[in-house]
Amino acid sequence: MNLHRVLDICRGVAGLNGKPLVSIVSAGLSKFGKNEGLYARELFAEAVKEAFDRCPRLDPKRDVKAMFVGHMGESYEHQGHTASTVADWTGLLNIPATRTEAACASSGAALRSGIYAVLSGLADIVLVGGVEKMTHRSTAEVTEYLAMASDYPFEQWHGITFPGLYALMATAHMHKYGTTETQMAQVAVKNHYHGSLNPKAHMQKEITLEKALASRLIASPLKLYDCSLITDGASCVIITKPELAGKFTDQPVHIVGSGQASDTIGLYERKSLTSLLSAKLAAKTAYTMAAVKPEDVNVAEIHDCFTIAEIIAYEDLDFCPAGKGGKLMESGETKLGERIPVNTSGGLKAKGHPVGATGTGQAYEIYLQLTGQADQRQVKDAKVGLTHNVGGSGATAAVHIYRSDQ
Amino acid sequence: MSTQEPFTIEQFYKYMLQGKLMAGKCTRCGKIHLPPRPLCDNCFSQEFEWIPVSGKGKLLTFSVIHVAPQQFQAMAPYAVGIIKLENGLKIPGMIAGVTQEQLKIGMALTIDFGTCNTTQQWPQWPRYCFKPA
Numbered sequence: 001m002n003l004h005r006v007l008d009i010c011r012g013v014a015g016l017n018g019k020p021l022v023s024i025v026s027a028g029l030s031k032f033g034k035n036e037g038l039y040a041r042e043l044f045a046e047a048v049k050e051a052f053d054r055c056p057r058l059d060p061k062r063d064v065k066a067m068f069v070g071h072m073g074e075s076y077e078h079q080g081h082t083a084s085t086v087a088d089w090t091g092l093l094n095i096p097a098t099r100t101e102a103a104c105a106s107s108g109a110a111l112r113s114g115i116y117a118v119l120s121g122l123a124d125i126v127l128v129g130g131v132e133k134m135t136h137r138s139t140a141e142v143t144e145y146l147a148m149a150s151d152y153p154f155e156q157w158h159g160i161t162f163p164g165l166y167a168l169m170a171t172a173h174m175h176k177y178g179t180t181e182t183q184m185a186q187v188a189v190k191n192h193y194h195g196s197l198n199p200k201a202h203m204q205k206e207i208t209l210e211k212a213l214a215s216r217l218i219a220s221p222l223k224l225y226d227c228s229l230i231t232d233g234a235s236c237v238i239i240t241k242p243e244l245a246g247k248f249t250d251q252p253v254h255i256v257g258s259g260q261a262s263d264t265i266g267l268y269e270r271k272s273l274t275s276l277l278s279a280k281l282a283a284k285t286a287y288t289m290a291a292v293k294p295e296d297v298n299v300a301e302i303h304d305c306f307t308i309a310e311i312i313a314y315e316d317l318d319f320c321p322a323g324k325g326g327k328l329m330e331s332g333e334t335k336l337g338e339r340i341p342v343n344t345s346g347g348l349k350a351k352g353h354p355v356g357a358t359g360t361g362q363a364y365e366i367y368l369q370l371t372g373q374a375d376q377r378q379v380k381d382a383k384v385g386l387t388h389n390v391g392g393s394g395a396t397a398a399v400h401i402y403r404s405d406q
Numbered sequence: 407m408s409t410q411e412p413f414t415i416e417q418f419y420k421y422m423l424q425g426k427l428m429a430g431k432c433t434r435c436g437k438i439h440l441p442p443r444p445l446c447d448n449c450f451s452q453e454f455e456w457i458p459v460s461g462k463g464k465l466l467t468f469s470v471i472h473v474a475p476q477q478f479q480a481m482a483p484y485a486v487g488i489i490k491l492e493n494g495l496k497i498p499g500m501i502a503g504v505t506q507e508q509l510k511i512g513m514a515l516t517i518d519f520g521t522c523n524t525t526q527q528w529p530q531w532p533r534y535c536f537k538p539a
Contacts, residue, residue, distance in 0.1 A: 139473065140474075140476045140479060143473060143475045144475035144476060144477070147475060153415050153441070154441065154497070154498055155498055156475075157533070158486060158499050158533070159471060159477075159478040159481065159484060159486060159500055160471070160486045160498060161471055161474060161475060163471075164471050164486055167471075168467045168469050168487070168488060170469075171467045171468055171469060171511070172466065172467040172511075175467070175511050216472070217470070217472045217483075218472055219469045219470070220469055220470040220472070220506060221469075266498070267488070267498070268488045268496045268497060268498040269496065273466065273488065
């Protein structure tokens with residue numbers, strides 16, 4: 001994909017100029033963590049129940065017309081065919097239920113698919129969500145399953161793990177821009193602090209910079225505290241046509257920009273090893289559609305699967321110029337209470353990363369923030385939010401921009 | 407140069423038995439594909455020829471893997487990287503015989519065939535790795 005193609009995409013959507021595409025009327029999230037003894041479908045039911053309870057004017061059996069469910073791996077539970085399974089376990093049979101798979105961006109893709117469905121007119125109210133049950137597997141097994149998001153004959157065969165791919169980006173970023181291991185550790189410290197304010201986060205304890213820097217190597221230069229968590233969890237949001245939103249809630253959150261893009265499955269084939277073209281394209285599309293500038297964003301949930309990923313995302317989302325992501329982290333401006341709080345939920349780093357649930361889990365946090373329901377971690381006067389969800393080493397990215405009515 | 411062999415990933419690895427690093431060159435637009443592809447992503451042609459590629463290159467980026475999947479656990483820690491070959495194409499792989507301290511971006515590497523052949527559950531095709539030149 002070249003720049004002309006990108007501009008074509010943007011031209012196609014620019015006419016929307018901030019008009020809501022769809023509106024979120026409710027959202028739900030299971031507790032993220034080590035949910036022993038629960039199957040993915042049972043976790044999903046927990047998230048859906050919260051969304052139904054938050055929206056008493058919605059009659060689920062009457063109103064919900066379709067569902068899209070992000071789920072990455074059959075290997076964890078020896079269970080595919082996830083969408084119909086969870087439709088059954090949430091009382092939503094016999095609506096069309098479709099699974100979306102885009103590695104760690106599976107439910108970012110579900111959200112995008114739900115938007116397609118609503119805008120097509122084929123379904124006016126859609127439940128989109130995601131789920132993953134991971135913690136009952138060994139670290140070696142999870143390492144192997146996650147690596148399936150990378151290139152099989154050229155990355156997996158050569159022992160390049162998923163942390164290994166981000167480690168390759170980290171080494172390149174450090175060499176090119178002088179980004180430091182301390183700046184990466186600061187991402188972990190910040191997100192663990194935010195996680196300590198989130199009762200649904202997997203890890204709710206603050207960590208020190210020293211502890212992060214002293215943790216054991218996973219794939220150099222990435223250490224244990226540079227890596228997101230192996231977590232069980234589920235998430236969902238309910239979206240509808242903007243003109244119907246008032247029927248179900250007095251506090252809708254509108255999605256005003258939606259971008260999704262693909263890139264090579266192999267990291268080695270990319271022109272840049274220090275930024276994700278898919279994320280840049282998705283962001284440019286979403287910003288253009290939303291008529292929103294990076295400096296307008298009040299709160300963002302960013303795909304910090306590894307600490308270097310958050311630093312690269314600052315640059316890909318134009319929160320700072322290329323190469324300055326480490327400096328932006330160091331400045332403290334992305335912490336709660338500062339200029340642009342990033343990952344108030346704790347992010348993938350501390351809230352946890354049940355891969356299929358992550359994309360709509362990010363949307364859940366932005367929904368809470370823009371409706372003033374984020375309690376201790378509420379961003380004051382938050383009106384514009386952004387989510388950035390990446391699959392694998394960047395072969396998929398989905399960026400969404402949200403706006404409240406207030 | 408044989409033009410009979412299919413332009414597949416399997417054939418790419420089979421050439422390694424003969425100690426050859428081979429790429430597919432599109433005979434219509436000239437784009438070189440490493441690994442080969444059945445459809446040129448530039449011009450959509452299906453006409454290719456095999457061309458030999460130099461296995462010498464420079465290290466673009468690297469990592470030492472400490473936590474490995476089951477198939478590679480016995481080898482950990484091991485170094486991996488992305489190598490830019492002399493013709494400008496890039497290829498990932500393991501880097502044998504180096505420590506973390508010896509790894510440097512820009513260091514000269516050369517391909518080595520028939521090593522890193524450790525996996526049990528995956529296809530037993532020949533492999534390659536890189537070593538310091």
